[in-house]
Amino acid sequence: MQRMLRSLCVCLMVVLATPVFAAVRLPGFFNDHMVLQRQMPIAIWGWADPGEAVKVTLGDDSVSTKADDAGHWRLELPKREAGGPLTLTVAASNTLTINDVLVGEVWLCSGQSNMEFTVAGSVNAPAEIAAADYPQIRHVLIAKRPSAVPLDDISAPWLVCSPKTVAGFTAAGYYMARKLHQELKVPIGLIHSSWGGTRIEPWTPPIGFQMVPALKGIADQIALRTPDNPQYMQAAQKYVAETNAWVRDAQQSLKDHQAIAPAPGFPDALKQPTDHQAPTMLYNGMIHALVGYSMRGAIWYQGESNHNEGMLYYEKTRALVEGWRKLWGIGDFPYYYVQIAPFQYGNEAPEMLAEFWEAQAAIEQIPNTGMIVTNDIATLQNIHPPDKQDVGLRLALLALHRTYGREDVVDTGATFKSLKQEGRELRVTFDHTAGKLASRDGKPLTNFEVIGAGGGWESAEAKIDGDSILLSSPNVAAPAAMRFAWNKLATPNLVNGAGLPTGAFRAGEVPKPDFLGAIDDAKGYELAYDMDLSKIGPAFAYTQDLHGKVEKFDRVAYLLELQPGTGSPQYVWVSMKAFTDDAARIGIPTFVSDATFQQKVEAMTIASNVNGIKTGSNLAGNIEFWPNNYAPPNTASVPGASNEAYDIGDQLAEPKDGYGSMQVHNTAAKQTVFALNHWVAGAGADLGIGNSDGKTFDWTFASNAGSYPFKRLRVFVHPVH
Numbered sequence: 001m002q003r004m005l006r007s008l009c010v011c012l013m014v015v016l017a018t019p020v021f022a023a024v025r026l027p028g029f030f031n032d033h034m035v036l037q038r039q040m041p042i043a044i045w046g047w048a049d050p051g052e053a054v055k056v057t058l059g060d061d062s063v064s065t066k067a068d069d070a071g072h073w074r075l076e077l078p079k080r081e082a083g084g085p086l087t088l089t090v091a092a093s094n095t096l097t098i099n100d101v102l103v104g105e106v107w108l109c110s111g112q113s114n115m116e117f118t119v120a121g122s123v124n125a126p127a128e129i130a131a132a133d134y135p136q137i138r139h140v141l142i143a144k145r146p147s148a149v150p151l152d153d154i155s156a157p158w159l160v161c162s163p164k165t166v167a168g169f170t171a172a173g174y175y176m177a178r179k180l181h182q183e184l185k186v187p188i189g190l191i192h193s194s195w196g197g198t199r200i201e202p203w204t205p206p207i208g209f210q211m212v213p214a215l216k217g218i219a220d221q222i223a224l225r226t227p228d229n230p231q232y233m234q235a236a237q238k239y240v241a242e243t244n245a246w247v248r249d250a251q252q253s254l255k256d257h258q259a260i261a262p263a264p265g266f267p268d269a270l271k272q273p274t275d276h277q278a279p280t281m282l283y284n285g286m287i288h289a290l291v292g293y294s295m296r297g298a299i300w301y302q303g304e305s306n307h308n309e310g311m312l313y314y315e316k317t318r319a320l321v322e323g324w325r326k327l328w329g330i331g332d333f334p335y336y337y338v339q340i341a342p343f344q345y346g347n348e349a350p351e352m353l354a355e356f357w358e359a360q361a362a363i364e365q366i367p368n369t370g371m372i373v374t375n376d377i378a379t380l381q382n383i384h385p386p387d388k389q390d391v392g393l394r395l396a397l398l399a400l401h402r403t404y405g406r407e408d409v410v411d412t413g414a415t416f417k418s419l420k421q422e423g424r425e426l427r428v429t430f431d432h433t434a435g436k437l438a439s440r441d442g443k444p445l446t447n448f449e450v451i452g453a454g455g456g457w458e459s460a461e462a463k464i465d466g467d468s469i470l471l472s473s474p475n476v477a478a479p480a481a482m483r484f485a486w487n488k489l490a491t492p493n494l495v496n497g498a499g500l501p502t503g504a505f506r507a508g509e510v511p512k513p514d515f516l517g518a519i520d521d522a523k524g525y526e527l528a529y530d531m532d533l534s535k536i537g538p539a540f541a542y543t544q545d546l547h548g549k550v551e552k553f554d555r556v557a558y559l560l561e562l563q564p565g566t567g568s569p570q571y572v573w574v575s576m577k578a579f580t581d582d583a584a585r586i587g588i589p590t591f592v593s594d595a596t597f598q599q600k601v602e603a604m605t606i607a608s609n610v611n612g613i614k615t616g617s618n619l620a621g622n623i624e625f626w627p628n629n630y631a632p633p634n635t636a637s638v639p640g641a642s643n644e645a646y647d648i649g650d651q652l653a654e655p656k657d658g659y660g661s662m663q664v665h666n667t668a669a670k671q672t673v674f675a676l677n678h679w680v681a682g683a684g685a686d687l688g689i690g691n692s693d694g695k696t697f698d699w700t701f702a703s704n705a706g707s708y709p710f711k712r713l714r715v716f717v718h719p720v721h
Contacts, residue, residue, distance in 0.1 A: 024048040024092035027289060028155025032099050035138045035158070035189025037106045037294035038082045040330070045074035045292065048092050055091045058101070074292075082186035100160075102136060104187030105180060106295040109173035110203060110287070111302035113196030114338065114384055114391075119174050120167040122388045132166035136186075137177045139169045142193035146202070146276035147285035148225075154289040158189075170194065172301055172338070175392020176399070183400055191295070193286045195276070199305045200316045202282040208323020209279065214315040217538050218279050224269045232270065239267055283323075291327045297334030297403065298324065299395050303360060304340055304383060308348070308703050310355040310683030312537050314362045321366055332368040336398045339371050339503055341378035341385050342489050347694070349707030351565045353488035355683045356706075357504040370398040373413055373503040376440060378491055394500070410434045413500035417467075419482065419507040426450060426460075426471040426479045428507065434497030437464045445469065447492035450479035453511040456567040457483070457709075462494075469494075481508030483709075486565070510709050513561050513569035521575055521605045521617070525557055525716035526550070529587045533711035537682040542587070550583040553717035555603075558664065560674045560689060563710035572608040572689045574664050574673045575718070576601040576621060587715055588679060589625040591657040597625040598636050598652060606666065606673060610689045614669040621673070622665050624650060624698075629658035640670045646696035648672065663698050675699040676713065687711060 026046040036042050036058075044056050048067040055064045058077050067073040084102035089095060109115055119128060140158045145151070159165045166174060170192045177188040201218065206226070209219040223229045227236075242264045250260045273281060300320075306313050321335050339360045345353060364371055372394035377387040385391075394411075401411040414430040414437060421427075430437065439445055445462035450473050460471040460482065471482055483506035485492045494502045516522055530544035557575035564570065579601050580586065589595035604619040622638055624630070634641040634649040641649025648665035660680065664673040675698050677686035683706030686699040694702060705711065 023094045024052065024054055024090055024096065026090060026096060026098075027153050029140055029142075029158070029191075029290070030088075030098060031157055033101075033138050033158040033160050034088075034098065034140070035102045035104055035106055035187050036080070037189075037296060038103045038186065039079055040294045041079055042077040043074065043292050043294050044077060044088075044090070045072070046090065047071050048073055052092050057089045057091070059086045084187065102138065102187035102189070104136070104189060105184065106189040106191065106293070107173065107177070108290070108295055108298040109170050109190055109192045109194065110298065111194050111300050111338075112198045112305060113194075114304070114340070115170055115172055115192075115194040115299075115301035116196045117171050117384055117386075117388060118167060119169050119171045119388075121384070121386060122171040122175075123386045125167075128389075129163050129167050132161055132163050132174075134161040134178060134181060137161035137174070137181055137188045137190070139165070139174070139190045139192060141168070142191070142286050142290070144195050144276075145285035146281040148272040148274070148281065150284045150288040152289055154286070171388035172391045172395065173299065175389050176299065176395040177392075179393055179396035180399060183396075183406075184404065191290060191293070193290070194301075195282060195286070197305055198282060198302070199277055200302055200313070200320055201279040202277055203287065203302075204279060204316070204320045205283045205288070205323040205327055206280055207326055208319035208321075211322045211326070212315050212319045214312070214537070214539060215319055221269070222279055225272060235267060235270055239264065239270065287324075291324075292329070294330070295328075295333070297336065297399070300335065300337040301391070302337075303356065304343075307340065307345070307356045308352055308681060308684030308706070309359070310352075310534075310706055311359045311362065312682045313356060313359045317363050318366060321369065334399065334403045335366070335369045336395050337363065337369070337371055338391055338395070339373050339375075341374045341383075342380055342487075342491055343378065343383050344380055345488055348488065349565065349704040350487040350489065351709070352683055352703070352706035354483075354486040354490075354504045354706075357485075358506070361503055361505065368402075370402055370411065371503070372398065373501045375485060375491055375503065376493075376495070376501040380489055380491070410496070410498035410500065413498075413502045414494065414496040415502065416505045416507055421479065422470075424472055424477060424479070426482050426508070427465075427468050428471060428482060429468045430496075430502075432496060433467045434500070436497045437467065437469065438495055438497070440493040440495045440499070440501070443493060445492070445494055447485045447487070447490045447494075448482065449484075449486065450476050450482050451510055452476040452478050452480055454568070456563075456569075457565060479508075481510045482506065506709075510563060512710055512712070513563060513571065515561060515569075515571040515573070515609070516559060516714075519559070519573045519607050521607060522557065522559070522573060522716070525555075525575070525718050527714060528583055528717050529713075529715040531588065531713045531715075533676070533685075533687065533705065533708075533713055534683075536588075536679040536685055536705070538680045540679070547583040547587065550717050550719070552581070552720040553583070554578055554720050555718035556586050557716040557718070558674065559714045559716070560676075561710070561712045562687070562689065562708045565707045565709065569710075570608075570610050570689055572606065572610060572613060572674050574604055574606050574621075575716075576604045576664075578717075579623065583717065586717070588676065588713075589627055589660065589662055590679075591627040593627075595625055596628070596652070597623050599623065600667070601664075604664075604666070604673075608689065613673070613690050614666050614671055619669075620667050622648065622667050624661045624663040624665070626652060627658060627660045628656050629653040630661055630700075638665075639667055646698050646700040648698065650698070659700075661698075661700075665698075670697075672698045678703075681705075
């Protein structure tokens with residue numbers, strides 16, 4: 001028995017002393033039927049034993065390298081023109097062989113459910129599937145995999161397009177690829193990485209957030225949960241020190257037969273995210289391992305999950321695009337995207353989606369980007385329009401014209417060029433008319449509106465005059481501004497000579513209401529803050545910030561002026577006895593201002609032109625100013641408030657840097673004078689005068705700020721000299 005044990009020990013020692021060589025391997029999406037990008041150096045990488053020699057051969061090209069100390073290797077094969085099939089071999093201590101490799105055009109397809117939407121669900125799917133005999137179109141689907149840290153490998157098979165496989169392809173990507181293949185006569189590879197219902201933030205790399213100043217808050221949040229970041233280390237060391245101190249105190253308490261104090265809680269900011277919607281989670285798990293794979297560009301179909309953010313989406317797209325481009329290192333590769341289609345979106349304000357469309361159109365300011373419009377192929381009760389053929393075709397037109405240099409291709413509908421007032425008419429002139437402007441259905445042009453001083457938006461008669469459209473309304477004597485398709489259900493019929501639609505836009509200067517001079521109570525007050533509420537968001541600056549000049553004051557006043565999407569301008573003025581002597585805390589109660597007030601206010605004066613608002617002087621009121629979350633229970637015992645509904649008396653809640661409330665209430669009338677909540681949401685903030693008609697009286701969750709083309713809040717003080 002002892003002899004057997006000695007023999008076994010000797011064998012184990014021999015095994016342990018023998019070097020263990022790791023087999024050379026490639027990323028899991030490098031496999032048979034893959035498509036490599038033509039006319040670019042071809043990046044190949046993988047893993048092997050440290051220092052191991054690796055030779056890669058593609059056709060008649062061979063390149064060698066060695067794995068680094070960590071076992072990583074990477075090399076570039078020379079550029080090739082389109083062709084194949086070829087064999088790719090990787091030789092080291094073992095040899096890998098990948099067959100049926102094509103060289104052509106590679107596109108990354110990403111986004112949410114409308115990119116995930118498959119050929120099987122598209123219009124006329126059975127016929128499309130039966131006709132899908134395109135063996136030079138290849139598709140690889142990346143599995144859904146969120147991760148708190150970047151993952152270096154992805155396993156996914158490439159599929160050859162055929163009637164047996166195409167049903168599961170991304171429909172938008174496939175119909176684009178089909179058109180490109182037919183026109184360019186080269187293989188097309190689609191790398192499909194999308195996830196239905198996702199926001200843009202999880203697809204964005206950390207460096208993208210760092211590159212956009214408006215998103216510093218997200219960048220800081222990511223840094224604080226990244227272990228190799230100094231911010232994380234500092235916070236973690238502080239927590240460890242606190243925990244060690246607690247352990248010492250706990251041990252002493254045990255010796256003294258005393259109760260042990262609760263242990264310090266682990267800081268939420270240091271916790272690794274688990275929600276796949278958290279920033280960077282899908283970049284880490286579904287994009288990072290693809291970075292560096294040579295490709296022509298990316299197509300993107302997403303936005304439904306961010307549609308209430310207005311212009312903030314432009315900033316987030318900058319982070320996505322600039323972050324991807326920085327990491328891929330192949331210059332400003334093309335980024336073509338789909339403007340989301342009209343859709344009901346519940347009870348949301350009709351104009352909110354239009355502000356999002358405006359933000360999507362602004363993305364074209366980023367170099368080498370392009371947008372297609374889909375307002376003519378919408379299904380208003382279905383967020384997934386099944387006509388993905390036109391989506392793919394229009395994406396292909398962008399690529400053919402802007403990437404592949406086809407000057408004969410029209411890739412966009414008519415776009416706004418200029419606006420001119422001509423008496424009772426507005427002349428709107430367009431670019432990209434492709435020879436003419438027309439009505440898609442032969443009926444009068446729809447979805448044009450005009451506005452003049454003192455009134456609301458009115459439907460306009462639209463007459464085509466060459467490359468212009470003349471707008472007029474019998475209800476607007478001197479129109480000053482116009483808007484087009486400015487409604488979530490707008491399916492306009494304006495097209496250009498190529499039959500391509502025009503997206504939502506607005507032009508001109510909407511007459512700004514200014515009721516200050518008509519308010520008797522406003523005399524003697526001085527301005528402390530002026531805020532264009534179209535500029536609110538996670539980080540904002542006042543249009544004017546004069547609070548530093550304010551010394552002593554005995555009253556505070558607020559003037560909120562709104563131009564609704566329809567109807568006449570509205571205002572409310574409310575003044576009250578000063579509830580603080582600190583002018584820095586009477587503006588929007590942000591986390592930075594540290595303004596938290598839930599209290600009675602005295603001697604209110606209210607003036608308004610909104611029907612139903614209780615006006616008068618020496619009224620009793622209460623305010624709810626805080627950056628926190630809040631809940632319906634009336635824990636402050638506000639007279640007449642409910643414990644079940646959000647109204648004139650709610651409960652302050654954590655976190656402090658939360659939803660946010662800026663509400664003034666007429667307590668006796670059980671009426672909200674005005675409310676501005678959730679200002680970090682921009683166009684999705686809550687904004688209103690009087691009680692809301694919804695389920696909440698104080699506009700909480702209304703998400704309606706985008707419905708007001710003009711929205712202004714001024715804060716005044718009555719000085720004491």
